[in-house]
């Protein structure tokens with residue numbers, strides 16, 4: 001039997017994440033016993049080609065059919081190439097690509113077949129992390145919070161802190177690291193803050209044929225259109241009590257508010273919407289966090305980071321400040337969560353997804 005499954009002691013796990021911003025696949029190794037992070041290992045990235053991106057994007061918002069199958073094939077092929085490059089791995093955590101997410105209606109769909117990946121790699125693969133949580137009444141997202149709790153303890157942080165992931169969608173985890181276990185009541189509160197980079201990426205793609213606003217250079221030249229920002233903030237999502245989660249394109253109508261603006265003003269306004277969603281999120285934290293640690297691609301955007309610094313009441317810094325790698329944190333999260341699933345430990349709880357009781361999501365496929 002594989003040493004990761006149902007046992008104790010350290011395991012070397014490889015996690016892979018392909019996020020909503022559609023830039024590519026991240027993969028990263030860590031060693032954990034399912035509770036503590038023991039060490040971080042190698043990581044790698046494989047960008048999607050423009051053709052890959054178009055094929056996956058055609059599947060967004062769909063639950064079945066040829067577009068979904070085509071997207072799944074692209075996702076599987078990209079993962080196989082990337083993950084084959086790693087050696088001496090005990091277990092793989094494979095998130096897959098979210099195409100659609102409506103937890104109270106149809107459910108949540110991450111494509112890519114983990115069982116086929118296990119056969120191809122010759123290593124057990126944990127996948128379909130979100131369905132069990134949704135079936136038990138949870139949002140199925142975000143799932144990184146249990147890992148954020150482990151990170152806060154690994155970095156020996158004191159006092160409540162918040163991790164803010166700025167990918168395609170934004171998500172915030174409020175953590176009290178004084179609790180030994182993430183599922184303890186009061187240890188975690190997590191939810192999606194609103195759209196993050198996805199609207200700016202879509203704007204750049206449709207108007208300028210660019211994948212994203214590198215360095216926030218286009219937004220930096222624009223003015224924020226306050227009327228659009230106010231309409232955005234009037235959306236009921238922001239006042240709703242967490243836990244709560246979003247699909248990538250849930251705010252599409254709001255994003256259309258910038259259609260008439262110049263490229264620079266539209267980029268500035270969409271960037272401001274991301275920061276404003278985060279500022280709104282602060283009202284839901286049980287206590288103000290002592291600091292906000294930013295992970296995900298948005299931390300590379302100085303315009304966005306400056307907007308956050310101005311609108312939040314505590315220091316806002318990239319996770320690199322505490323020794324973490326903000327480009328790989330989500331891939332590492334799914335390595336960590338895979339070990340927890342293989343060991344029968346929970347991966348979400350009422351504070352992180354609104355699930356009725358702590359639950360370990362995920363299917364384990366042996367090769």
Ligand SMILES: Nc1ncnc2c1ncn2[C@@H]1O[C@H](COP(=O)(O)OP(=O)(O)OP(=O)(O)O)[C@@H](O)[C@H]1O
Nearest residue numbers: 019020021167168169197212214215296297300301
């Ligand atoms: N240098 C940069 N300047 C501005 N924006 C950047 C830069 N680098 C990355 N980004 C933004 O970050 C995005 C990638 O972020 P990330 O990899 O965290 O997203 P993801 O993992 O796909 O999404 P999610 O967390 O929603 O699943 C890019 O698409 C881009 O919008």
Ligand SMILES: CC(=O)N[C@H]1[C@@H]2OC[C@@H](O2)[C@@H](O)[C@@H]1O[C@H](C)C(=O)O
Nearest residue numbers: 020098101141142143144169171330
């Ligand atoms: C359904 C889904 O894939 N949600 C993603 C998405 O991207 C960011 C945000 O929305 C978050 O809720 C989640 O990803 C991170 C990795 C999570 O589960 O923690």
